[in-house]
Amino acid sequence: MELMTGFGLATAAGLNAYIPLLAIGLLARFTDLVTLPHGWSWLANGWVITIVAILLVVEIVADKIPALDSVNDAVQTFIRPTAGGIVFGSGTAAQTAAVTDPGEFARTGQWVPIAVGVVTALVVHLTKTAVRPAANVASAGMAAPVLSTVEDITSVALVFIAILIPALVLLVLIALAWAAIRLWRRRRRRKARADTQSPNVPRN
Numbered sequence: 001m002e003l004m005t006g007f008g009l010a011t012a013a014g015l016n017a018y019i020p021l022l023a024i025g026l027l028a029r030f031t032d033l034v035t036l037p038h039g040w041s042w043l044a045n046g047w048v049i050t051i052v053a054i055l056l057v058v059e060i061v062a063d064k065i066p067a068l069d070s071v072n073d074a075v076q077t078f079i080r081p082t083a084g085g086i087v088f089g090s091g092t093a094a095q096t097a098a099v100t101d102p103g104e105f106a107r108t109g110q111w112v113p114i115a116v117g118v119v120t121a122l123v124v125h126l127t128k129t130a131v132r133p134a135a136n137v138a139s140a141g142m143a144a145p146v147l148s149t150v151e152d153i154t155s156v157a158l159v160f161i162a163i164l165i166p167a168l169v170l171l172v173l174i175a176l177a178w179a180a181i182r183l184w185r186r187r188r189r190r191k192a193r194a195d196t197q198s199p200n201v202p203r204n
Helices: 002-015 018-030 038-044 046-062 070-094 105-108 113-139 143-164 166-197
Strands: none
Touching: 002 018, 002 070, 002 113, 002 166, 018 038, 018 046, 018 070, 018 143, 038 046, 038 070, 038 143, 038 166, 046 070, 070 113, 113 143, 113 166, 143 166
């Protein structure tokens, strides 16, 4: 279960770096749903929560503006994988509502879950950055705020599923992969259609 919790949190970080960080910090500070071990207790620090909340607001706004969202994605190439490593490591080591005893996976090598979280969030982030520009071009930029809102909602949902019902994380990941593949195939079909309809330009 701790693995599913980690994967869910890291995937959420790949969509939005700050949502899982803020959620874990708030839940650990104000509820009993998450109990962070000493090494990760800084996530529940008031200053850390405040800074992450401010960065989340900036991310939400920037990610919904066409053109600016691509710049934001470029910047987030370093931030989202880092956040993924942090939340995977803290999630697999934390005591949550569904994970009452950290497993051997988290105890024997703390760098392992962090590395897995980095890779997971990076893969999700790269998939997002590949799909988003195509959707923006196809919709003249109108898709940016819609897709961004869907991604934010999905990130929030993934955090709570990962903490409360980690067994469902695998189903959510499959659904996300299916959606990404459909969007990618739609992009390829539109590109092929545009290529066949464009007039031949004589070469000099």
